[in-house]
Amino acid sequence: MDIQDVRVKEEPLFFGKARSLMGIITDPPKAPRDENFPAVIFLNAGIVHRVGPHRMFVKMARSLANLGFVALRFDHSGIGDSKARNDRLSFEQSSVSETREAMDCLSTIRGRKRFVLVGLCSGTPTSFRTACLDPRVVGLILLNGVLESPDKINQEVISYVLNHKIARSYWQGKLFHPPSWLKVISGKANYKQIVNVLTSRLRDLFVPDAKVALGANHIVGDLRSLVAGGVKLLFVYSEGTAVLEYFRMALDKEIRKLRASEKVKVQIIQRTDHTFTLLRHQEELLGLVCDWALDVVLD
C-alpha cells in the first residue's frame, strides 16, 4: 500500500486520569460504518516511543486508518512524551491499566466499543494480559510475542530455548552450507557448540518438551479462554529468533488445536530479524497485518 495516497487525519491526544499519557490518534478518511468496527491500539515495543521500531507503527496506523479503522499510538508512562508515574505500580500493572485507559478514551471520543491491540516483543505480554481482563478486546496482533514478561520465564527455560535456537540454525542453515563444512574440515569450527547441538537434538528425540510446556500452563489456559470468548489472534514471528523457539516449545501444540477454530493465525517471516529491520520485511508484515485486520472485521 502506498502511504502517499493515505488521506487519514491525525491529531495529538492527552488522556488518562492525570492526562499524562500522550498519543496520536489516526482517523480514517470517512467515519467508520458502525460502532462495532474495532479501533486499533498500538503499545510500546520496549522503550521505543509510539512510532514503533523503524517507524512501523506509523505506517501500520495510517494503512489501517485508510481501511476504515481508528488507530491510536500512545506512549506508556515514562516512555516517549508521556510523564513518568509517581505511584508504586509495576510496569506489568500500569501498562495494562494504561491500555484500558486508552480504550476508555477511544470509547468516549470516538464511540468505539471493540478493540484490537498490537504489540511487538515486550508490548505483547501487555496486550495479552489486557485481553484476558477486558472483554472489549476482540483481537490481538502479536509480533514476536512472548505472552508473559521475560523476567518471569525461568533461567532453565531460557537456556533451553537458546540452545534450540542455535541448534535450529545449525540444522537449517549450516548443514547444507558448504563453507560451514569447510570450517569443520579445516579445524576452524566451534566443536563444543556442534556437540551441544547434536546432544540437544538427540535429547529432543527421547525427551519431549513437557518440562518447558509445563511452565507455560497458565498461558495456555488463558489462551484457550480468550479463543473460547471469541478473541482472534494473529501471531507473526521472525524465523530464527529465540522468541519463536519459546513459542514453539510452550504453545505450538496448543496453537495447532486452536487453529482449527480459525480464530488463531500464525505467520512466520523468513530470514528476518527481531524487529523486521529490512524494508521488504516491513512491507511483508504490513500486508499481513492489514489483511488479517480486514478478516477480523469482515468475519
Added chain:
Amino acid sequence: MGHEYIAAHRSYHLLAMQLSQAGFHVLRFDFYGCGDSAGDGERGDVRQWLSDIEVAIGELRRRCRFSKVCLGGLRLGASLSMLTACERDDIDGIVLWDPVISGDTYIAELTKLHQDVLQHSYAPPSRRSMAEKPTESLGFPLSGVLLSDLANLDLLAIQRKPANKVLIVATQADTGGTQLKEHLQSTKAHVEYQVLPGPKLWLEDVNKVLVPNQILQAVVSWISRMYE
C-alpha cells in the same frame, strides 16, 4: 533522522521540559517523513527538512512572543540547524550536539552500522548489496535524492557566520569537533566547545539507551547563561 531520531526522542523530550522549566519557549518537531509527521520516509530530503525548520520558526513566532531564536539539534539535526542559521539573519544561537560535519563520512557510517548490525542476524546483507549504493539504513529508507544531498554536506565549507553564539557538544574529543570550532571561530562567532564523555545515543541499542543527563544539563546551562 532514522534510527538516530528514535534513540534521541526521550532525551529531546526531557531537554525541552528542562528548557521550558528554565523559562524558554521550546518547540520540538519531526521532519517530514520522520516520526509522527506526514509523509513517507522515502520522500524526506535535505531541502524539505530545511524548509520544515523555517516553518517551525514561523509557527513558534505565531504562538509566542520572543526576540531571539536559538536552534539546536543532534547529529544531522545539528547540521541542518547550522545550514538554516547561515541562511537567515534572525538566528542568534545554535546548539550543535555531535553534528554531522561531513555528509560523505555520515553515509559511510550509516552503511557500516547497517551491515554490522545485520551481519549476525538471519537477514545478513548479501555481498552484492554491500557493494551497491545503500538504499536503506537500519529500517529506514535512504533515497537517491537524500544520499546526493548528504554527499554535498560539508560544514567546514560554509563561510558565513551562522549565529553569534554557538555551543558544540561532543561525546568524544576528536579532530572533527576541534576543526569545526576553529572554523566557526574564523567566522567571528562566539564558540564554546564542550567535550562531555557519554553514550553515543545514535550507536546504542534503542532499548538500552540511557538519557545523557550531563549533556542535557550542559545545554540548558549554556542557553540560560546566554539568554538570561
